[in-house]
Every structure is written in C-alpha cells, then in structure tokens.
Amino acid sequence: MRVVVIGRGGREHAIAWSCEEHGHTVSLADDLGELTADDVDLVIPGPEAALVDGVADECSFRKIPCFGPTSKQARIESSKGFSRHLADSLGVPGPVYERFEELDADGAIAWWRGFGKPVVVKLDGLAAGKGVIVPADDDETEAAIRSTAKLGPFVLEERISGPECSLLALCDGNSAVALPLAQDHKRIGEGDTGPNTGGMGAYAPAPVAFDATELLATFVQPILDYYASSGTPYVGVLYAGLMLTADGPRLIEYNCRFGDPETQAVLPLLETDLAELALACTRHDVSSVPVGVRDAVACTVVAAAPGYPASPSTGAAITLTGFSTTDWANRSSDDPNAILFPAGVSDGRTAGGRVLAVTGLGTDLAAARAAAYRAMDGVSFPNMIVRRDIGWRAPGAMLT
Ligand code: ATP
Known part of the structure; x- marks a missing residue:
C-alpha cells in the first residue's frame, strides 16, 4: 500500500522502515499538502503537533484512512490538566494532582503546603518536554511554582x-494491542543526570513485572471506552508513560502518538506488518491482524548535536563507516543486527538536536547494546553526544 508518514524525525524514519520491510511504498511529508484519497492508502502522523493541528480531522474530511486521533482527542497529550482529570474520573491510577490557573502561584503554594508532600510542577500545555520541573527541595518547589505560574495554567x-516504562497501544476505537514495553532515557547525562531531553535512547522489551495485557486493561481500555461511548472512537497510538511504584503502576502521562526514541526500539521487534495493523485500526478491527513479536531485544542509542538540549549547534558534516550506503533514506548497516534512523540530518550534515539513532538487535539486552554501540562507533561528527549507558538499569545489561 502507499503510506504517507507525517514528520521527518527518527520516529517517522522508524515507522517508514517498518512499513517498507513489508513491501509498502512510503513517503515522509511535513503535511498533507494536496493529497487525496486517490494518492494514498494510509496516513500515519508522527508528531503530536500535527495531530493537535487536526491532521486526522483533515484526513477524515478527505476520506483518507488515518492512524491517529482527532484534534480534540489529542488534548489527552496537549493539556496535562485535561488528561489528569479524564484519567482520574475514569479510575485510572495516578498521583494526586491539582490544576491552577496562570499566575495563581499563591493558590498553588497554599495547596502544596496543605498537601504536605513533595510535588512535581507541570505546565498544562505542550512544552516539548520542557514544561516539567521535579524540584529537589522546598525552595526549589516554590521557585518552580512561581516561574511556571508566569507561563500559563499549570498542574x-x-x-x-x-x-x-512506556506502553504503546495501537488502538482501533474499541480495543487495543500493545507493542513490547519500552524504557526511555530522558536525561542528557549518563546515570540519568543533567537536563531532560526528547530522549537519548531506549530499549525493549523492558524487564518489568507487569504483563502488557494487564496494563492495557488498566491504562488504555478506560480511555477507549470513554471515547467510544462519546461517539468518536479513539484510533491511533495511545502511549501511556507509567511509573512502577511500590504501590503498583501509576500513570505519569498520556501521549497521543508513537514515542521517540521508543519507536526506533519497538518497531524492529514487530514481526507483523505495521501498515496492515494501522489500517485495520482505522477500520475498527485490529483483531483481524494477528500480532507477532520477535523473540529478541532492541536497544536504541541517539547521537545528539553539541549543545543539546538547550542550544544545539548544527551544520557539521557527518561521516559514516560500516554502513553500506551514504544514502540516508537507506537505513541499512553492514551489520544485519543494526539499523540507522536519521532524524536531524540534511544533506549529510547535522540539522537538529537529535541527529540520528542506531538500533541494535540481539538475543538479550547485552547483545543488543553491543550491536548498537558497534554501529554507533561508525558514526562521527564533531563533539557528538552519545550516552554510553543505555539500558543501564536493566539487570545484566552492561556485561559487554
Ligand atoms: P515527554 O517528553 O515524555 O512528553 P512531558 O514534558 O510531557 O514529557 P511528563 O512525561 O509528564 O512530561 O514528565 C517528564 C518526566 O518527569 C517523567 O518522565 C518523570 O521522570 C518525571 N515526572 C513526571 N511526573 C512525575 C510525578 N508525578 N512524580 C515523579 N516524577 C514525575
């Protein structure tokens, strides 16, 4: 089938790779342009901004099957206040929370003092991963509340x-199937230190004590039931960011799309044709496509530009060794167990904060890591930032 993937980052390259592996013709595009139902069989939007802007609504208007939720449903990601309220009202387990209006720092500080426990401060709206502060002490908490309150409503x-861990569910409006659970590494520095980023690496499956079916029932099905009963079934990815606390799994956030870089780790493990699965979701019939997952582990390592995440410097030439081509659209490596996913690359030069990722595959995490880092050893540009410890929290990961 002819698939158009909206977006051009690492996640979108992974979606394209996965569809091409099953013989589909894929193009990456910034937007729908003049596309009609005669030109394309399926649209898969990558970034949340496209969904918030209504790409799925526009596809529906043009009668093009689209694997993504409507603009209204994308609020589940774009408003943390809405998302928390929805989850809470449906009984999805999550932290205690309270939403405040812009400038209401005094109200928030009073609530926090009454609450009497440490809190996290989150801007309500989309902030590209920069709207969350996890303060270290009371002084930082007060400062975080005061600074966030100036920016808009907050939680x-x-x-x-x-x-x-990240649970990525492929939803058909009534039910969902889970991709292997992934673990992301958000901080820039080894040992999970330094500022938060879009994600410096991921691996899957994450060795957690919870079964994906159980997690789907708790964190995804209530949301699907809610939208189905309100007359607009939720089609697309529902991503539940979870924290596995001593009291059980708790919801950290919902995203309305594939995660980046989790997708680069998870899709190479999917044996089933992603395009067929996504198309079946648009027909509210995901169960018509049996899902197979490889018995392997995938580890994705990101190479970022110097200065990332605050102010990445771009324009440096990238050299590749060990890859069978310098054609960036061909993601193959000399090693059959490694795949290259470009992200911020233009004409062979760095053109974004996260420049590229490589995914290594192996029979266990240690082997997958080794394949990823071997491939990454063939990538170079000046002052490239690569975390050498992706997967470090998993038992046995660092053996090689
Ligand atoms: P993303 O880049 O994943 O979209 P985001 O900006 O939407 O991130 P969250 O995922 O809500 O923000 O939070 C970012 C990180 O902050 C989480 O991965 C987690 O490590 C930490 N965090 C968020 N909420 C809490 C919480 N209630 N308690 C402890 N830590 C939290």
Missing part, C-alpha cells in the same frame, strides 16, 4: 517514584 502532582 501540581504528588511526586511518586519507581522505574518508568
């Missing part, structure tokens, strides 16, 4: 703790 949440 205070009980600070919970535990390992995190």
Whole structure:
C-alpha cells in the first residue's frame, strides 16, 4: 500500500522502515499538502503537533484512512490538566494532582503546603518536554511554582517514584494491542543526570513485572471506552508513560502518538506488518491482524548535536563507516543486527538536536547494546553526544 508518514524525525524514519520491510511504498511529508484519497492508502502522523493541528480531522474530511486521533482527542497529550482529570474520573491510577490557573502561584503554594508532600510542577500545555520541573527541595518547589505560574495554567502532582516504562497501544476505537514495553532515557547525562531531553535512547522489551495485557486493561481500555461511548472512537497510538511504584503502576502521562526514541526500539521487534495493523485500526478491527513479536531485544542509542538540549549547534558534516550506503533514506548497516534512523540530518550534515539513532538487535539486552554501540562507533561528527549507558538499569545489561 502507499503510506504517507507525517514528520521527518527518527520516529517517522522508524515507522517508514517498518512499513517498507513489508513491501509498502512510503513517503515522509511535513503535511498533507494536496493529497487525496486517490494518492494514498494510509496516513500515519508522527508528531503530536500535527495531530493537535487536526491532521486526522483533515484526513477524515478527505476520506483518507488515518492512524491517529482527532484534534480534540489529542488534548489527552496537549493539556496535562485535561488528561489528569479524564484519567482520574475514569479510575485510572495516578498521583494526586491539582490544576491552577496562570499566575495563581499563591493558590498553588497554599495547596502544596496543605498537601504536605513533595510535588512535581507541570505546565498544562505542550512544552516539548520542557514544561516539567521535579524540584529537589522546598525552595526549589516554590521557585518552580512561581516561574511556571508566569507561563500559563499549570498542574501540581504528588511526586511518586519507581522505574518508568512506556506502553504503546495501537488502538482501533474499541480495543487495543500493545507493542513490547519500552524504557526511555530522558536525561542528557549518563546515570540519568543533567537536563531532560526528547530522549537519548531506549530499549525493549523492558524487564518489568507487569504483563502488557494487564496494563492495557488498566491504562488504555478506560480511555477507549470513554471515547467510544462519546461517539468518536479513539484510533491511533495511545502511549501511556507509567511509573512502577511500590504501590503498583501509576500513570505519569498520556501521549497521543508513537514515542521517540521508543519507536526506533519497538518497531524492529514487530514481526507483523505495521501498515496492515494501522489500517485495520482505522477500520475498527485490529483483531483481524494477528500480532507477532520477535523473540529478541532492541536497544536504541541517539547521537545528539553539541549543545543539546538547550542550544544545539548544527551544520557539521557527518561521516559514516560500516554502513553500506551514504544514502540516508537507506537505513541499512553492514551489520544485519543494526539499523540507522536519521532524524536531524540534511544533506549529510547535522540539522537538529537529535541527529540520528542506531538500533541494535540481539538475543538479550547485552547483545543488543553491543550491536548498537558497534554501529554507533561508525558514526562521527564533531563533539557528538552519545550516552554510553543505555539500558543501564536493566539487570545484566552492561556485561559487554
Ligand atoms: P515527554 O517528553 O515524555 O512528553 P512531558 O514534558 O510531557 O514529557 P511528563 O512525561 O509528564 O512530561 O514528565 C517528564 C518526566 O518527569 C517523567 O518522565 C518523570 O521522570 C518525571 N515526572 C513526571 N511526573 C512525575 C510525578 N508525578 N512524580 C515523579 N516524577 C514525575
């Protein structure tokens, strides 16, 4: 089938790779342009901004099947206040929270003092991963509330703790199937230190004690039931960011699209044709496509530009060794167990904060890491930032 993927980052290259592996013709595009139902069989939007802007609504108007939720449904990601309220009202387990209007720092500080426990401060709206502050102490909490209150409505949440994992559910409006659970690495520095980024690496499946079906029932099905009963079934990815606390899994956030870089780790594990699955979702019939997952582990490592995340410098030439081509659209490596996913690359030069990712595959995480880092050893540009410890929290990961 002819698939158009909206977006040009690493995640979109992984979606394209996955569809091409099953013989589909894929093009990456910034937007729908003049596309009609005669030109394309399926649209898969990558970034949340496209969904918030209504790409799925426009596809529906043009009668093009689109694997993504409507603009209204994308609020589940674009408003943390809305998302928390929805989850809470449906009984989805999450931290205690309260939403405040812009400039209401005094109200928020009073609530926090009454609450009496550490909190996390989150801007309500989309902030490209920069709207969340996890303060270290009371002084920082007060400062974080005051600075965030100046930017817009915001949410205070009980600070919970535990390992995190990402559940990516492919939703057909009534039911969903889960991709292997992934673990992201958001901080720029090794040992999970330094500022938050879009994500410096991921691996899957994450060794967690919860079964994906159980997690789907708790964190995804209530949302699907809600939208189905309100007359607009939710079609597309529903991503639940979870924290596995001592009291059980808790919702950190919902995203309305594939995660980046989790997608680069998860899709190479999917044996099933992603395009067929996504198309079946648009027909409210995901169960018509049996899902197969490879018995392997995938580890994705990101190479970022110097200065990332605050102010990445771009324009440097990238050299590749060990890759069978310098054609960036061909993602192959000399090693059959490594795949290259370009992100911020233009004419062979760095053109974004996260420049590219490589995914290594292996029978266990140690082998997958080794394949990823071997491939990454063939990538070079000046002052490239690569975390050498992706997967470090998993038992046995660092053996090689
Ligand atoms: P993303 O880039 O994933 O979209 P975001 O800006 O939407 O991030 P969240 O995912 O809500 O923000 O939070 C970012 C990170 O902050 C989480 O991955 C988690 O590590 C931490 N965090 C968020 N909420 C809490 C909480 N209630 N308790 C403890 N830590 C939290």
